[in-house]
Amino acid sequence: MRDFNGLPKWTPFVAESRIENGMPADRIGCVRNFRLKDGGVIREQLLTLSDYDYQCSYSILESPMGVENYVATLKLTPVTDGNKTFAEWWAEFDCAPEKERQLAQGIGQGVFQAAFDSLKNHLRK
């Protein structure tokens, strides 16, 4: 998950991705430019990456979703009991009030949970 350019490998909805300006994918400030399978293009910037806390956060620069000030964080915590991993992914953003519910549901279930499900399968392989 620390590979900021790795979305096509483990999420079900990203068709292709590249890091702009040829920067390394773990360089803070780098921008990933990826295309969804439904055709939409999203540009996101890496804000923090911690190999110590297993955490990264990023913001959306451009997207077709109609969100502003979008900052998301992905964090892993060890579950010592059984040597598993607890993964959390959360985001804060502004949007038109009438779209709040739909976006929260769409991002929470459609993106984060769907990616978790896909990651679980990916790791089982």
Add this chain to the structure above:
Amino acid sequence: MIRVRRSAVIDAPIDRVWAVLRDFNSHSAWHPAVGDSRIERGEPADQVGCVRNFFLKDGNHIREQLLALSDRDYISTYSILDATLPMRNYVATVQLKRITDGDRTFWHWESTFDVPKGREREFEQLVGGGVYEGGFAGLRSYLNGGRSSAAVNAVESQGVVATGFGGPEVLQFRRVESERTRSGEVRLRQTAVGVNYIDIYIRKGLYKMIEPPAPLGMEAAGVVVESNAPGFRPGDRVAYACTPPGAYVTMRTLPAGQLVLLPEYINDETAAAVMLKGMTAEYLLHRTHRVRPGDVVLVHAAAGGVGLLLCQWAKALGARVIGTVSSEAKAELARANGCDHAIISRDYKFASQLETLTAGRGADVIYDGLGREAAKENLEALALRGHWVSYGQASGAHDAFPDLTHKSGTLSRPVLFHYTAEHLQEMAGNVFSALREKTIHVEVRHRYPLAAAADAHRDLEARRTSGQIVLLP
């Protein structure tokens, strides 16, 4: 410095797990390594700064202080004050997180502390393995209704015991036994206990409902910590009003049939304050007599605990509510609670005023908690075919009831527990609904630590209180 971190996934919703873990004194019920535990100075187990004083099963003795508690972030932080183990500067944090994928709980437990040089590994294992991992297993088994080894022992409880019949001075806060649950029983850690005037009658020996030494108290709310009955699980919030007395305790084991589950919108203090009086008003107005719109309802002691609820609820049922009270201040209170007309009388004289107010009709139903001194006036105040409901005897027991023939009157002598015996769930449900719809309301105005029950009695007897009183274990 040693840093120990352990974490686990518990297959239960976060609120169930947190209900147990937020209680700083619950560990003796679920942690297999913990023996007797108590909170010092009788403080509530969720009061930041409180100290739990406990023994480990291996004989070690530890005092730990609650440093932080967050119901918002599901965090509890505590430190060791003294221990018979060579651990210094120990600060631990328990944090839960909701696992949205499957409605489970992530539990993170970590600490930092110092130990004598060379013993780091030993203590890392002791704390991480014995305490934290042992705790994960213990809580899982506890939540599954299984018994952890700790639950097999009688759990220490503390309570306010009447050591004899008499004044408030007979009440003593001391250790009491809390029985293991047998089949069909549930054990609660109580969070709020209601105080009623009947507790004082019992303490004085007027109602022979206990044999001292025995704890007082008719009603309380709490959290299930051990269940041996279907329908109740650890973490469930419940309340009860029942005989025999014994509610002035921190832990109580009861037959599941006495308990009702609390809806989210009823808090523990309200539940502890309303069970007895609310269900009394419920059966008096709906079961002993079914109050209909237009009925003239006479409520004695209309500003008292039950009286106020009767006024509120009878008014909402469409009755014309007339009350008797002993002062102008109480008349005002009664009127603010649905009483259409309050008769002020200090000598149990009210029949002629009632006759005037109702143009000679009298009261279709009289809710009488006064007893002997008001009997003659009640008979006069009763309408033809009226219903005299004598549910209490504050002025003394009736010698003999007068002849009701000349009014074709009906007399009832109801007792709450004969109604709850069959209709408890429905009655409690009606009280909770009436609270939610604001048909009735109760106000908890006085809170005392459980250990200060004698002070609560003194204040209640001296009429220094108004509104409901609860004790906080």
